[in-house]
Amino acid sequence: MKSKPLAIYIHIPFCIRKCLYCDFLSFAVGSSPDRGWENRKKEYFKALKREIEHYAEILPEYEIVSVFFGGGTPSVVSERDIADICMALKTAWKFKEDAEVTLEANPGTVNSEKFKVYKDIGINRISFGLQSAHDDELKRLGRIHTFSAFLESYDMARQSGFENINIDLMSGLPGQTVNAWKDTVKKVAVLEPEHISAYGLIIEDGTPFGKMYGEGGQGVTPLPSEEDEREMYHITKSILDQYGYHRYEISNYAKTGYECGHNLVYWHRGDYLGLGLGASSCVSDIRWNNTSVFEKYISPETVDFGAEKETLSDKDQMFETFMLGLRLAEGVDLKGFAEKFDVDPLKKYGSLFKKYEGEGLLELKKGCAILTPKGFDLADHVILGFME
Ligand code: SF4
Numbered sequence: 104m105k106s107k108p109l110a111i112y113i114h115i116p117f118c119i120r121k122c123l124y125c126d127f128l129s130f131a132v133g134s135s136p137d138r139g140w141e142n143r144k145k146e147y148f149k150a151l152k153r154e155i156e157h158y159a160e161i162l163p164e165y166e167i168v169s170v171f172f173g174g175g176t177p178s179v180v181s182e183r184d185i186a187d188i189c190m191a192l193k194t195a196w197k198f199k200e201d202a203e204v205t206l207e208a209n210p211g212t213v214n215s216e217k218f219k220v221y222k223d224i225g226i227n228r229i230s231f232g233l234q235s236a237h238d239d240e241l242k243r244l245g246r247i248h249t250f251s252a253f254l255e256s257y258d259m260a261r262q263s264g265f266e267n268i269n270i271d272l273m274s275g276l277p278g279q280t281v282n283a284w285k286d287t288v289k290k291v292a293v294l295e296p297e298h299i300s301a302y303g304l305i306i307e308d309g310t311p312f313g314k315m316y317g318e319g320g321q322g323v324t325p326l327p328s329e330e331d332e333r334e335m336y337h338i339t340k341s342i343l344d345q346y347g348y349h350r351y352e353i354s355n356y357a358k359t360g361y362e363c364g365h366n367l368v369y370w371h372r373g374d375y376l377g378l379g380l381g382a383s384s385c386v387s388d389i390r391w392n393n394t395s396v397f398e399k400y401i402s403p404e405t406v407d408f409g410a411e412k413e414t415l416s417d418k419d420q421m422f423e424t425f426m427l428g429l430r431l432a433e434g435v436d437l438k439g440f441a442e443k444f445d446v447d448p449l450k451k452y453g454s455l456f457k458k459y460e461g462e463g464l465l466e467l468k469k470g471c472a473i474l475t476p477k478g479f480d481l482a483d484h485v486i487l488g489f490m491e
Contacts, residue, residue, distance in 0.1 A: 106165060107164055109374050111375070113177075119131065119134045122246055123311040147397075151379055154379070169364045170189075178209055185224070193225075204225050205269075210248035212247075218260055222265070229267075230268075230298075233291065236250045239278065245311070266297070272291060273301075274335040274336065281334050292342065297361035340356075372424060388420055390412070391412045426490075430482065437467075464481060464485050
């Protein structure tokens with residue numbers, strides 16, 4: 104029997120300290136070893152291995168096509184713990200020959216020894232959280248590193264033989280000008296990473312930035328105006344075009360052949376299994392989330408993997424297909440849609456397609472529904488139409 108493809112996400116919820124904008128599920132553990140945290144990390148990795156064994160029994164028919172160590176900051180934990188998890192995954196499932204295995208790393212938390220171990224255990228893609236090439240902006244974000252610390256880490260990764268590297272950037276930062284953003288994008292593009300993600304800053308409630316910049320807040324250093332933010336978004340594509348990157352998703356750019364396989368599984372609505380604290384999964388159109396309570400997750404007595412499952416209705420699945428597929432430059436494959444749902448999308452969404460085509464937001468090309476450049480700008484508005 105042919106194995107089914109599965110993408111695996113492993114959540115590592117530890118960071119050196121919390122960035123001021125961050126609402127990800129992660130704990131600040133400091134830069135020097137703390138016995139309390141060292142013990143809790145040990146318990147966490149034991150729990151992760153229990154979870155891998157649990158799903159290996161339930162989902163034996165799968166083959167791993169990608170693994171993504173995200174967080175948090177996976178590079179703050181011992182490389183030996185990451186190696187143990189890789190080993191547990193390899194014992195549990197077969198890996199596809201060219202499986203993409205990514206580890207998120209933050210500048211200042213890596214060294215040559217770590218990169219050597221990562222390479223030896225099969226990690227073949229490093230994703231650096233840089234955000235900005237300007238130290239004043241990094242400081243305002245509460246990041247732990249400078250641009251030069253990033254350059255050192257990046258060189259180290261290259262020298263260790265990593266040939267597939269992503270760099271995360273963030274626009275719309277406090278005090279950021281359009282020129283400063285241009286400079287960041289160019290400084291990163293000249294390094295020739297294979298992939299660049301460029302997201303806009305989102306102000307999240309419950310974070311220090313939420314208090315500073317949320318409703319009514321001005322912050323000490325103001326955010327860029329909406330026009331400047333829009334301009335930053337537009338120039339990203341034009342600068343990266345010049346450096347040989349193509350935009351394959353609203354916020355993601357790659358050199359040909361280096362699109363992120365793991366994220367493409369999400370955007371194509373493939374099966375993915377999230378392991379670790381608060382991780383989400385969706386396998387065979389059944390979705391669930393792990394507990395976000397650390398003590399509950401690490402205790403074999405209290406943890407209940409995948410306790411609350413939700414089966415997605417056809418309506419939910421169809422909407423998600425458009426919501427995720429329209430973010431991609433390739434759009435939504437209408438033939439694939441018809442085969443999966445036994446519904447002709449041209450009939451079901453005919454009037455919507457017509458409306459958006461008329462507004463210059465969408466086009467039907469080569470059997471796909473694709474957003475135009477103007478449609479990409481108004482993607483949320485178009486996607487909402489499919490929900491209704
Ligand atoms: S390093 Fe990433 S996960 Fe950690 S606090 Fe900063 S933004 Fe959040």
